[in-house]
Amino acid sequence: MDYRLEKDLIGSKEIDNSKYYGINTARALENFELNNKAVNMDFIREIAVIKKAAAIVNIKLNTLTEEKGNAIIKASEEVIDGKFDDQFKVSAFQGGAGTSTNMNVNEVIANRAIEILGGQKGEYEIVHPLNDVNMSQSTNDVCPTALRIAAIKRIRKLANALAELQEALQIKENEFSDIIHLGRTQLMDALPIMVGQGFGAYAKAIERDRWRIYKVEERLRVINIGGTAIGTGLNATNKYIFMVTDVLQDLTKLGIARSDFPIDTTQNCDVFVEVSGLLKACAVNLMKISNDLRLLGSGPRGGFAEIILPMCQAGSTIMPGKVNPVIPEMVGQVSMRVIANDTAITLAASSGQLELNAFIPLIVECLLESLELLEKTVIIFKEKCIEHIIVNELNCKENLERSTALVTALVHHIGYDKASDLAKVALKEEKSIREVLYDEGTYSKEEIDKILNPFELTSPGIPGK
Template sequence: MNYRLEQDLLGEKNIANSTYSGINTARALENFDLNSKAVNINLIKDIALIKKAAAMTNMKLKLLAAEKAEAIIKASEEVIEGKFDNEFRISAFQGGAGTSTNMNVNEVIANRSIELLGGTKGNYDLVHPLNDVNMSQSTNDVYPSALRIAAIRLIRKLSNSLSSLQEALQIKENEFSDIIKLGRTQLMDALPMTAGQSFGAYSKAIERDRWRIYKVEERLRQINLGGTAIGTGLNATNKYVFMMTDTIQNLTGLGIARSDYPMDITQNCDIFVETSGLLKSCSVNLLKISNDLRLLNSGPRGGIGEIILPKMQTGSTIMPGKVNPVIPEMVAQVSLRVIANDSAITSASSMGQLELNAFTPLIAECLLESLELLDKSVILFKEKCIDGLEMNVDRCLENLEKSLVSATALVPYIGYDKASSISKTALVTGKTIREVLLEEQMLPVDIIDKILSPTELIRTHISGK
C-alpha cells in the first residue's frame, strides 16, 4: 500500500494514499476505536452543505480564489451526493465537541478538491482543510448548525409519516364504527364502546404528536454560523454572516434564520432537549397503541382475540402454527429506544460548561437516530399493521355478552347498591344481567330492553331515556 506523510501539532503520520481523509481523521479513528456506529451520515452531508455555502460566500467576498472555491463546491456536492460515504467512519461517540467530524469533512473535501485541480492527495498547498475549506468557520458554529438542518429535514419526514398513520387510524375509526365491543379499564371489564371509538382515540393522540413535532421546527431554524468559536464571531465578517444565512436558505429551501445572539446557540442545547421530549411523547403514544393491539390480538383461542393483526411471519422454531405480533413489538422497542435516547440527550445537554457543550456528538447521534427510527417504524406500523388490521366481530360480541358491564346503566334507575347486587348475582349464578333483572322483576321488560340495548350504552346520555 502506498502512503503519504502528513503532519499536525502532535507530529507526523503515514496516511494511505487511497483515502481522502487525513491525519486528524486517522488520529480520531485510533482514539475512538469503539467498533460502534459511525457519525450519522445526515449530519455529515449537512456539514458538507455548510462547506459548500462557505466556499460560495468566501468566493463572493473575494476571500477565496474562484478556481479553488469551485473545486471545494464540487467536492462538497459529491459528499452530499454520497460518493464518499465510506470515508466517514469515526465513531459517533467522540470527544472534542464534534471537532473530529468537522475535520474529517474538511480533509475529505480538501483532498477531493486537490484531485479536481490536478494535484495529489495531501498537497495542501493547493487546498488546505483549515485555511480554505474551514475558512471563516469553527466546529462550534458548523456542527450545531448542521445538526439543526439535519433535524429539520428528518422532522419534516416524520411529520408526514405521522400524518399518514393518523389518516390510517381514522379510516379504521370509520370502518369499525358499527362494531360494539367491551371497553376495559385496569384490564377489567368496564363499559361497551365501538371499536371505531378506540381507533379514534389513537388517531387523536397521533394528531397531537404530529402537530407538536411539526411546530418544533420553528425553534430549530436559528443557526449560529459566523459565530465561530464561542459566538463572538472572531475570524468572520458581518458580510459573511448575512451572506451565509441567505446561501444556506437558498441551498436547503428551509426557513433558516441568523441567530441574533450566536453565543446562545453555541453553548445551549435546550432546543434538542425540547425536540427529543416531543419524540419521547410520540413514543409513549406509539408504545401504548402497540401494546393495546398486542393485547387485543392475543390468542387466537386463549386470549382476548378481538383484533386480528396481519400475519407477517411464522413465530416459533418449536411451536407449529404460532404467529407473533412482530410489528407492534418492533414499534414498542423503537419507542423504548427513543425514550432511552431522550434520557441521554437530557443528561448530555445539562453537562455543557461555560461557552460550549462538549457532548454534542452524543446529542446529535441520539437525536438523529430517534428521528430516523421513528420515521421508519411509523411507516412500517401503518403499512404492515394498521392498514390490514381487522376486527373479530363474533369475539367482540361474545366477550361483551359474557360481561357484567351493563349493570352500570342501571344505576340511574335502581341505584348503585341494587345494581351491585344484580351484578354479583349474575356473576355467582353465571346468568346475564338481563336474566337476573327479569327474574327479580325490578323493571318492566320494555324498560330493560331499552336500558340494555348496546347502541344505548355507547352514547353520552342516560341509557333508555
C-alpha cells in the same frame, strides 16, 4: 500499500493513499475505536452543505480564489451526493465536541478538491482543509448548524408519516364505528365502547404528536453559523456572517435565520432537549397504542382475541402455528429506544460548560437516530399493521355479554346497591346481566334491550330514557 506522510500538532503519520481523509481523521479512528455506529450520514451531508455555502461566500468576498473555491464546491457536492460515504467512519461517540467529524469532512473535501485541480492527495498547499475548506468557520458553529438543518428535514418527514398514520387510524375509526366491545380500566371489565371509538382516541393522540412535531421545527430555525468558536464571530467578517446565512437558506430551501445572539446558540442545547421531549411524547403514544393492540389481539384462544392483527411471520421455533404481534413489538422497542435517547440528550445538554457543550456528538447521534427511527417505524406500523386490522365481532359480543359491566347501565333505574346485587347474582349463577334481568322480570324484554342498546351504552345520557 501506497502511503503518504501527513503532519499535525502531535507529529507525523502515514496515511493510506487510497483514503480521502487525512491525519486528523486517522487519529480519531484510532482514538475512538469503538467498532459501533459511525457518525450519522445526514449530519455529514449537511456539514458538506455548509462547506459549499462558505466557499460560495468566500469567493464572493475575494478571500478564496474562484479556481480553489469552485473545486471545494464541486467536492462538497460529491460528498452531499454520497460519493464518499465510505470515508466517514469515525465513531458517533467522540471527544472534541465534533471536531473529528468536522475535520473528517474538511479533509475529504480538501483532498478531492486537490484531485479536481490536478494534484495528489495530501498536497495541502493546493487546497488546505483548515485554511480553505474551513475558512471563516469553527466546529462550534458548523456542527450545531448542521444538526439543526438535518433535524428540520427529518422532522418534516416524520410529521408527514404521522399525518398518514392518523388518517389510517381515522379510517379504522369509521370502519369499526358500529362494533361494540368491552372497555377495560386497570385491565378489569368496564363500560362498553365502540371499537371505532378506541381507534378514534388513538387518532387524536397521533394528531397531537403530528402537530407538536410539525410546529417544533420553528425552534430549530435559528442557526449560529458565523459565530465561530464561541459565538463572538472572531475570524468571520460581518459580511460573511450575513451572506453565509442567505446562501444556506437558498441551498437548503429552509426558513433558517441568523441568531441575534450566537453566543447563546453556540453554548446552549436546550432546544434539542425540547425537540427530543416531543419525540418522547410521540414514542409514549406509539407504545401505548402498540401495547393495546397486542392485548386486544392476544390469543387466539387464550386471550382477548377481539381484533385480528395481520400475520407477518411465523412466531416460534418450537411451537407450530404460533404467530407473534411482531410489528407492535417492534413499535414498542423503538419507542423505548427514543425514550432512552431522550434521557441521553437531556444529560448531554445539561453537561455543557461555559462557552461550549463538548457532548454535542451524542446529541447529534441520539436526536437524528430518534427522528429516523420514528419516521420509519410509523410508516411500517401503518402499512403492515394498522391498515390490515380486522375485528372479531363474535368474541367482542361474547366478552361483553359475559361481563357484569353492563349492570352500570341500570344504576339510574334501580340504584347502585341493587345493581351490585344483580352483578353478584350474574357471577354466582354464571349468567349474563341480560339473562338475570330477563329472569327477574322487573322489566320487559323490550325495555331491557332498550337499556342495553349498544348505541345507548356508548354515548352521553341515561340508557333507556
